[in-house]
Amino acid sequence: MSSRNDQEEKNQNAADNAENVRDSEEIQNEKTTVPKKKRWLRVGIGVGVGALVGFGYYYFVGCSSGGCPLTSNPAITTSYGALLGGIVASG
Numbered sequence: 001m002s003s004r005n006d007q008e009e010k011n012q013n014a015a016d017n018a019e020n021v022r023d024s025e026e027i028q029n030e031k032t033t034v035p036k037k038k039r040w041l042r043v044g045i046g047v048g049v050g051a052l053v054g055f056g057y058y059y060f061v062g063c064s065s066g067g068c069p070l071t072s073n074p075a076i077t078t079s080y081g082a083l084l085g086g087i088v089a090s091g
Contacts, residue, residue: 043089050085054078 058077066072070080 039090043086046085046087046089047082048085050088051078051082053085054081057081 055074055078058071058074062068062071062074062077064072069076071077
């Protein structure tokens with residue numbers, strides 16, 4: 001009987017250890033996902049702000065003659081601003 005009790009105790013300890021490992025992995029995953037969400041939010045805000053700045057640059061400073069490849073087209077200027085805003089915000 002003693003060996004059977006010992007075996008049951010070992011099985012229970014193994015199950016407890018597996019549960020503790022699973023719990024610690026879940027906690028670790030929760031810790032790592034929160035900063036990822038914040039980082040993507042920060043990048044998204046940076047892209048939006050960059051796009052607004054890029055369009056503002058086109059509107060207030062842009063080249064009306066069409067000779068300036070970046071500032072004569074609002075789509076290019078806005079895209080360029082969004083790209084730079086995303087890069088700055090991700091840094």
